[in-house]
Amino acid sequence: MASNSPAPEGIELQEAPTAGAWGEWNPTEDSARPPRGKHRVVKQRGGLARSSTVLGVGVIAAVGASGIATAQDRPQVAISMPSLPDFGLGGGGQHAEAEGSGAGAEAAAKPTGIIAQQTAGHTDAGATLVGRILQQAESQESAADSQARAQAERAAQEAAAAQAKAQREAAQKEADDARAAAEKEAKEAAEAKAEQERIAKLAGSYSLPTSAYTLTSHYGDAGSMWSSGHHTGLDFAAPTGTPAKAVAGGTITSAGWSGAYGYRIVLELEDGTEIWYCHLSSMSVTSGSVGAGETIGRVGATGNVTGPHLHLEVRKGGSTMDPLAWLESKGLSV
The missing domain is CATH 2.70.70.10 (Glucose Permease (Domain IIA))
Structure with missing residues (x-):
């Protein structure tokens, strides 16, 4: 930053070099150490600071693989830091921001590290959950089939029992009719025999009134x-x-x-x-x-x-x- 006050004696003032004279300036952590009490640049570690867009892509990929995402399996959201203002460091802040934006874009295009592991873990969990759901559906379908077979068998047993009962009743009725007919025939035979015996007995007690008639x-x-x-x-x-x-x-x-x-x-x-x-x-x-x-x-x-x-x-x-x-x-x- 230029100053309008006169320089002290013995000190030669030199004009601050321009960006073209010094070349591209990329401050490091040591060279860009902020003054005490000012804003501090937070160092991003291990690629955990990702944009919400990258996180959304990972979550959508996990949900698409598993079909269901629960709250307890949802990854912690990494909050990205806002762009820092230029503290008189020239165009380096903008260049660093641009550099950071390029790295973030590359990371968004190809998730690596923890995000990729989390995405793969959610994919496996989703596949497991889908397998469990399919297994449960198959179990329910098997139970429904078993119930339908049991109902069909019960209906068949009831029909067979009803048919057997009808056959027994028909056979019993036929036997009753045959027994009734036999009893009637026996009764008629007994009555006829009794009548014959009565007539025979009466014949001994009765006589024709005359003969040769x-x-x-x-x-x-x-x-x-x-x-x-x-x-x-x-x-x-x-x-x-x-x-x-x-x-x-x-x-x-x-x-x-x-x-x-x-x-x-x-x-x-x-x-x-x-x-x-x-x-x-x-x-x-x-x-x-x-x-x-x-x-x-x-x-x-x-x-x-x-x-x-x-x-x-x-x-x-x-x-x-x-x-x-x-x-x-x-x-x-x-």
Whole structure:
């Protein structure tokens, strides 16, 4: 810096050389030591002072590799120092700043040292995290597949169980139907056997009213020869004097002449059924008890007749019924 005050004696003033006369001046730490109390140039160490742009490039590279950057893995941000003012050192400050800018640009273009290591470390951590995420996704997909298979197996088991149940129910129903049919058949057979036994037993207790006969008129036949307009009994045509027998054990309650019926015997059975023997030629028993098959009279042609025959009527409660059906119900073959 030039001064306007006069120089002391004995000292020759020399004009300060210009930048062209001295050449390019690049001050060092020793030559650029600032006066006490003034600003001090901070020495940058190991390339830690990098611009925010360089740091951003490293962080973006790490995030791009890993996909996720956590706060605890984020590198410490290095703060760059601002450009220092010129303290009368000529253009050297600007030149140093330019030199520093060139070095920073080169470092930004090609990160080295700690930044490169941190970037590589984040890349490895990101790859590890991606691998863990993929492994977790595969595990979840495997669990979902296992659950789907389990559900499918459970559904198949339930369907098989339902089908087996339906088959068992169908088989049980078929067995029940077969058993019911067998029981019904057995019951019908037992009833038929019981009926046969009953008829056989009754056959021993009942007897045909006569023998050597021919059925000429049946119950319900219509004609003018009967006063009611229809036949009320069963006619056994047989020669006169053919024995007339008691069809079952009972009591003779009436015996004698009865108009159009001629000589008639009324045999009352134990259940109250009345058997009428009509058109008899003679009466052997007129009162008292008789047994099945016992002769109580003889076939004749008395009363309103056209020839010798036994007119047999079966009455119960004052009403007539078919003698043929009644005799067959007692096990007799007429």
